[in-house]
Amino acid sequence: MELSAASGGAALLGGTAAQAAPRPAGGPPPLGPVVIGPADPRYVELTTRGHNGRFTGSPDVVHLVGSAEQVVRAVEEAARDRKRIAVRSGGHCFEGFVDDPAVRVLVDVSEMAAVSHDPERELFAVESGATLGRVYRTLYLGWGVTLPGGGCPTVGVGGHVAGGGYGALSRRYGLVVDHLYGVEVVVVDRSGRARIVEATRDSTGAERELWWAHTGGGGGTFGVVTRYLFRSPGASGAPGGLLPRPPAAVRSVSLGWQWQDLDREAFVRLLRVHGDWHRRHAGVDSPYAELSSGLTLGHRASGRITVDAALDASRPRAGELLDAFVAELTGAVAAPYTVTAATTPWLKSVLGGVQWPGGARFKSKSTLLRTPWNDRQAGVLHTYLNRGGEEFATAGVYLTFLGGRINTVRPDATAMPHRDCLFSVVHEALWGEERQTEGQLAWVRGLYRELHADTGGVPVPDEANGGAYLNYPDTDLADPRWNTSGVPWSTLYHRGNHRRLQRAKERWDPLDLFHHALSVRPPERFSSRRPGRGPTLGPH
Numbered sequence: 001m002e003l004s005a006a007s008g009g010a011a012l013l014g015g016t017a018a019q020a021a022p023r024p025a026g027g028p029p030p031l032g033p034v035v036i037g038p039a040d041p042r043y044v045e046l047t048t049r050g051h052n053g054r055f056t057g058s059p060d061v062v063h064l065v066g067s068a069e070q071v072v073r074a075v076e077e078a079a080r081d082r083k084r085i086a087v088r089s090g091g092h093c094f095e096g097f098v099d100d101p102a103v104r105v106l107v108d109v110s111e112m113a114a115v116s117h118d119p120e121r122e123l124f125a126v127e128s129g130a131t132l133g134r135v136y137r138t139l140y141l142g143w144g145v146t147l148p149g150g151g152c153p154t155v156g157v158g159g160h161v162a163g164g165g166y167g168a169l170s171r172r173y174g175l176v177v178d179h180l181y182g183v184e185v186v187v188v189d190r191s192g193r194a195r196i197v198e199a200t201r202d203s204t205g206a207e208r209e210l211w212w213a214h215t216g217g218g219g220g221t222f223g224v225v226t227r228y229l230f231r232s233p234g235a236s237g238a239p240g241g242l243l244p245r246p247p248a249a250v251r252s253v254s255l256g257w258q259w260q261d262l263d264r265e266a267f268v269r270l271l272r273v274h275g276d277w278h279r280r281h282a283g284v285d286s287p288y289a290e291l292s293s294g295l296t297l298g299h300r301a302s303g304r305i306t307v308d309a310a311l312d313a314s315r316p317r318a319g320e321l322l323d324a325f326v327a328e329l330t331g332a333v334a335a336p337y338t339v340t341a342a343t344t345p346w347l348k349s350v351l352g353g354v355q356w357p358g359g360a361r362f363k364s365k366s367t368l369l370r371t372p373w374n375d376r377q378a379g380v381l382h383t384y385l386n387r388g389g390e391e392f393a394t395a396g397v398y399l400t401f402l403g404g405r406i407n408t409v410r411p412d413a414t415a416m417p418h419r420d421c422l423f424s425v426v427h428e429a430l431w432g433e434e435r436q437t438e439g440q441l442a443w444v445r446g447l448y449r450e451l452h453a454d455t456g457g458v459p460v461p462d463e464a465n466g467g468a469y470l471n472y473p474d475t476d477l478a479d480p481r482w483n484t485s486g487v488p489w490s491t492l493y494h495r496g497n498h499r500r501l502q503r504a505k506e507r508w509d510p511l512d513l514f515h516h517a518l519s520v521r522p523p524e525r526f527s528s529r530r531p532g533r534g535p536t537l538g539p540h
């Protein structure tokens with residue numbers, strides 16, 4: 001469905017699908033257009049919003065947009081002037097896609113952050129600049145519902161949703177994109193004309209493919225999303241029934257061991273027991289089907305290894321189930337441990353977490369595991385987590401339990417193909433100063449390469465690995481120095497969905513105006529090796 005920019009997106013130009021959720025009538029006019037150049041004191045605020053201190057962009061201009069119509073104008077201008085464009089929402093990208101020095105025009109959607117219910121269409125509309133914290137708060141306090149998204153409240157929906165989105169409620173309710181009804185996107189045709197398109201799960205033909213491409217195909221790739229529309233499949237009626245309802249409170253346990261109390265053998269045994277327990281309870285038929293569980297393997301310099309798990313506090317026998325979980329894990333090794341338990345109102349548990357330090361430099365590498373680490377890999381983890389001193393106190397490996405409802409969805413039902421994985425793993429180095437960069441990168445790259453030594457240094461999809469998660473992008477996967485598997489990065493991220501994503505790309509961004517090092521490229525520009533260096537056709 002195409003929407004007229006001049007009409008505020010409310011008028012239908014073609015197609016028969018229902019109209020976009022109306023914007024609040026009679027409210028204040030939207031902010032902007034605010035167009036900011038390097039001489040403006042606000043420029044530095046907007047060009048340093050990125051979470052990863054390794055990257056700072058230097059665009060000619062930043063468009064702080066307040067409406068989809070302003071996005072149309074900014075995008076059309078960039079296409080006309082053949083300038084490289086990028087869009088930023090929450091700024092949590094792991095890589096420098098938005099802050100690439102080649103980007104000349106930055107569209108910042110962070111002031112478009114409304115969350116509203118449309119009673120006529122029976123859906124929720126979330127503007128693409130909203131943060132997860134804002135979305136959780138408004139959806140829950142307003143209507144008692146939520147989305148099963150990530151745990152960091154300052155992540156933006158702009159990138160998070162387009163990449164799939166998982167969090168503490170995902171084993172119970174699936175991924176965020178499993179509840180994505182539609183997208184409103186500014187796209188650009190071959191002539192450089194920009195327009196607003198709404199594409200939904202109920203659309204047909206190319207428009208349905210545009211919706212599908214946004215269910216895991218990644219941000220910064222097809223256009224500028226201005227709004228996401230949410231309604232769970234099959235849901236209708238009152239707002240409280242349109243999206244998942246979170247538990248009123250969560251019962252959580254936190255288990256901790258000190259590195260000094262674990263020798264190599266005990267560490268390997270602990271990981272073996274942890275992995276085996278989670279494998280047994282990954283399915284939707286387990287009494288632990290709704291358990292969220294994370295393992296933090298901090299570097300030895302941080303002192304600790306922790307397991308955090310939680311269940312709906314109102315679930316019958318929640319306390320008993322958590323006690324049994326704790327007993328099995330703590331029984332794995334003879335080392336002393338600490339355990340704390342708490343019951344917390346749900347929204348507090350989501351918004352009250354420790355905030356990640358923004359502005360620090362980091363490099364994170366993703367693996368989706370289909371089976372637990374084997375003993376060789378546990379040994380590699382032990383070696384690296386004990387290598388180096390205080391400068392690695394903020395490095396670590398973070399493992400999140402997947403499975404449950406996530407794995408009940410067909411791999412091609414959404415563009416997010418990883419529907420058979422047990423754990424999502426993030427291997428991370430995090431540091432403060434430029435002079436540390438080389439050593440920190442070497443640590444995390446070495447760890448990852450050795451973990452995946454049997455498959456060319458990367459998690460090639462097989463019986464043990466699912467691949468990597470697109471919302472945790474890592475340009476090393478497209479670099480032959482670090483990926484010697486012969487399997488392209490696109491397979492690691494998109495598996496069998498890549499070709500279909502390329503077709504959507506060809507149709508909806510024929511100029512490849514929206515691109516970065518790991519964006520889906522049209523076939524003629526696709527390089528399995530060198531990120532972002534296809535033939536230099538087109539306007540940039």
Ligand SMILES: Cc1cc2nc3c(=O)[nH]c(=O)nc-3n(C[C@H](O)[C@H](O)[C@H](O)COP(=O)(O)OP(=O)(O)OC[C@H]3O[C@@H](n4cnc5c(N)ncnc54)[C@H](O)[C@@H]3O)c2cc1C
Pocket residue numbers: 051086087088089090091092093094097098109128129149150151152154155156157158159160162163164165166167218219220221223224225226356471472516
């Ligand atoms: C501390 C931290 C915790 C995280 N926790 C989780 C988690 O629990 N679960 C999980 O699934 N992920 C998690 N992530 C990953 C997160 O989902 C991705 O980094 C996500 O892409 C961030 O989106 P953003 O809008 O904040 O970032 P941005 O940097 O603004 O954008 C990321 C990408 O999306 C594009 N993009 C942004 N807005 C738009 C738009 N409106 N239209 C089109 N493209 C757009 C950008 O161009 C860029 O390519 C976490 C990341 C961090 C840093």
